[in-house]
C-alpha cells in the first residue's frame with residue numbers, strides 16, 4: 431500500500447509531497463518531493479499516530495452517569511461506588527461490545543493503538559470463569575474487530591486498600607493472588623497467538639494500595655520484562671494512605687523499592703514533590719497522563735513544568751473514557767497547567783510550539799509505554815499513521831508547526847481523515863470502516879446493561 435500526502439512530519443521535519451510505502455504493517459519506504467502513483471491513497475497531512483497508553487474500556491458505558499451531586503458526597507470515591515455497582519451486571523458480551531466501540535472511537539480520534547489496563551477478570555461474586563482469561567479474550571476480540579494495535583495489560587489486584595485490606599463488593603471481580611495471576615497470563619499468552627504480530631502483552635500491578643510490597647516484587651521478577659504499568663499518586667487520600675502504611679509517599683516509595691526503568695509507565699503521578707518529579711524523570715519511565723479523566727475526577731494538575739524541565743517522558747491515556755478525544759486530551763493537559771500557574775504556554779521547554787511539544791512528546795512516550803516501535807514516521811517503524819485535513823476551516827489558516835498548535839487548541843477530531851494501525855487502514859474519510867456494526871452491537875449491549883441496572 432502506498433500513501434501520498436501533500437506534507438508529512440518526518441524526524442527531519444516537515445516535508446512536501448511525501449510518498450510512504452507500507453509493507454506487512456511496517457513503513458517500508460519514504461520519498462519526499464515525490465509524484466503520486468495512480469493507485470496511491472491520497473491524504474493531506476500525514477503524522478505519526480499516537481498510542482493511547484491507558485484505558486479501562488468498560489467504563490465508557492458509565493459516561494454521564496456520575497455527574498450529579500448526592501448530598502454531601504462528590505468525590506472520586508463516590509464515582510468508584512457507582513463503578514462497582516455497574517460491575518454487578520457486566521457480562522463478557524457487554525465487555526466486548528463496549529471495548530469495540532471504545533477502540534473504534536479512539537481510532538476515529540486519531541489514535542492507532544491502545545494500552546488496555548484490564549482489571550475485571552472474574553464473574554460476579556469473584557468466581558473465575560471456566561477459562562480464566564475469558565474477559566481478556568473479549569478485549570483481544572474487540573481489538574481484532576477494530577484493527578487497533580493492542581498492548582494488553584492484565585491487572586494484578588489483590589487487596590481492597592492499603593495495608594492488605596480485604597477485597598469486597600465489586601472488587602471481587604478483580605482479585606488474583608500472584609499465583610492466580612501467573613496462571614491468567616499463561617492463558618492470555620495462549621489466546622494471543624491468534625492475534626496480529628504487533629499485539630503486545632504487559633503487566634499492571636494496579637496500584638500500591640491494591641497490591642503489597644512482596645507481591646509487587648514477585649510479579650515484577652516473574653513477568654516484568656515487558657511493559658509494567660501502575661496507577662500512582664492520583665488522589666491525596668491515596669498518598670496519605672500509603673504514607674501511613676509504608677512510611678513514604680507513593681512515587682518516593684516506588685522509586686526506592688523497585689528498579690523503575692524505561693519499561694515502566696506510572697499512570698497519573700499527579701501528587702508529587704519536586705524531588706519525586708525530578709527523580710521520576712531521571713528514571714526514564716513514562717508518565718501516563720489522562721487529562722480529561724483527571725479533570726473529571728478532580729484529581730489535580732500534573733507537575734508539568736518541573737517534569738518537562740527534567741526531560742521526563744510522558745504519554746496520553748483516556749482512562750475512564752468519559753470522552754474520547756485526542757485533541758481535547760492534549761489541550762486539557764496544557765489548560766490545567768495554565769489555570770494553576772496563571773500564565774500561558776507552559777508545556778514547552780524554552781521557546782517553541784506547545785502543540786508540537788505535546789504531540790510529539792506524547793507520540794514518543796506512548797509508543798515507549800506500549801512497547802511499539804512507533805511514534806515517528808520512519809522506515810522500519812510500525813505503520814501507525816494519522817492523516818489530518820489542513821484545509822478544514824479549523825486549520826486552514828495555519829502552516830508548518832502551527833498545524834500542531836491548531837490540532838491541540840483550535841480543532842476537534844473532525845480534522846482526522848484517516849488512521850492506519852500497524853498498516854491497516856481502519857479510518858477512511860473520518861469513519862471507521864466497521865462503524866455501523868460496532869455501534870449497533872454497542873447500543874444493544876447498553877440497552878441490556880441499563881435494563882439490568884434499573885431493574
Ligand code: ZN
Nearest residue numbers: 486661697749
Ligand atoms: Zn486508570
